[in-house]
Amino acid sequence: MALLNKRTANHFPSHIDSDKLPANVGYDPRGKGRWYYRKSSGRNNRGTAFRFGSSDTTLAEIWQQVEAIETDTVGTFKGISLKFQESRDWSRLAKRTQDNYLKLHKSICATKTKTGTLLGDIALDAWTPGTVRRYLETRAKASESVATAEIRYIKRVFSWAISMDYYLKPNPAKEIKLTRLNPLRTHYVQDADYYLTIAVAPLLVGLAAHMAYLTGRRRTDILNLHRSQLTNDGIEFEENKTGKLTVVAWSDELRDTVEILKSEAGDSVFLFPRRGSPSEPMTDSAFDTAWQRVRTRVRTEGGTPCQFKDIRAKHASDLETDDEASLSLRHSGRSVTRRHYRRRPTKVVSLR
Template sequence: MIWMAYESHNAPMVATFSTLSRDLQQTPIWRKLAVSTQRDYLDCHLHITIRKGNTGLLGDLPIAKWTVGLIRKYQDHRGESSESRANKELAYIKRVFSWAYEYEKIKFNPTLGVKKLSIKARQHYTEDSDYEFMLEIAKQSNYWYVWPAMEIAYLCRMRLSEVLDLTDSNELPTGLLIKRRKGSRDNITEWNPRLRAAWDHTITTRNRILADRKQPHPIRAEDRRIIISERTGDKIVLSSLKTAIGRVTVATKQAAEERRIIWVPFTFHDLKRKGVSDTKGDKQEASGHRTASMMNV
């Protein structure tokens, strides 16, 4: 009886998705990920592990019972509420199992062959009236950086993360040097009155914040972020900007209802699409996309 109790106490813990996921989160591989990626993966971990299955929570299901079919069914079911989140969570499941297989923590990778859901590319075009109305509300909001971020994103055809990457080093005599992500080509957007106004407002506000905080400017131009927090003086993180944009969107919707205006909401990424659509000349070159197919994303 004593021996049975000893064996039970010292029996190896059954591996589950939860345990593998948490193990991955303690590795150097995890620590090298961007903070925004870690946050997104932690959100994926939560939604996956609390999903209820036939025998309990999916996170507690022994790894031996994970199959291609189970993952495919999870993917399809999750896709009913959000196809994009379903694909992100599949990507995390694949990452966990690939890591575990590579380090011989499991003998079989059940994610092999499971494909992402096909999502039709969003093709919404933001009308000038919708954009200008939200821009007006943004200028009245408590988030000083939202309206210049909108203008710069639209006029330079930029992603949200690319706007946050901007520093003093991007300012050239001829225009803004746009260093693009996701394999797109860097290019320069020439100055025009609107772009100049948005940029100057951002620089002036940034300088005022640092002066009020008695905080010195970084020496190198590439370290001087243009969009910073009034509270900390540090670079605004992506999640904070998304939150601010979300609140301005809600305020815009409320203002439209109060004024009985028909206003169609749009995403921040729609501003890049609008900027490309409104460009006269070579749209692919202006967007920085290397191929025509990238224009549909």
């Protein structure tokens, strides 16, 4: 046995025979007690500590944990990024977010350093705020938006790794300041432009836009609308982004819109079924293509085209008060609602 901290040996739980412990195992008696393991010993070569168990952990369980750590240890950014992609946190992300993250992972890991080593293969202990900053400045020369997205992903992966004890230093990307790339969007969709958009859009696309306006829900939640969400009280939405459950109460117009959707969907359980595959919802890419055509048509007709998310802002803007808008969008405070979604211009009277 090779204890990392011999001073703690006297504090081992009474049911543990210290002579039978694996090498490089230590015990922290504080609180409920925690065991920890390092892959090597010595002040200059101790490496990352992996904490597990409690005072009740048996000797057999300690051996099992050490063996699992030995085979599961990751020491590079590529390693912790891949682990993140196998995690429960990852499984709860929207498919579109996962796809974007996979692209960022590939780009980051494939970047070569000055020494010719791939960034994804650099040891975790070599990552510093300076490493991240230099990467940001280099990538920003080609594209600031891509650089910003990649740094956000690096920050998220390290944050997750810290929570899982894969990385025990401060997050090297935490203090990196990212410049706001896009100005605050303030476009308010005028009624004439909104109704023109609905008129020139294909039926399902126009109905999706109208549902977004009536309910204030995001596009993903609209396109994945399932018949089981239709209740006596209204439409139940479990928001894909936040997981919050919202029930949008019925109005005559909302009922009429849903009835049209049910008729168009036929036997599909989804109100916006995928063309050729009615057992699946419409894909984001298919909707994106259709929406771009709608924007072009609106411009041709002399209107001002809008982004689909502008319709959610129109919903919030057309409500009477900030409180109503904040409640409808399920924001925790009014500041986000006012800043990003209340876009209707304020009218004031002139002095004369």
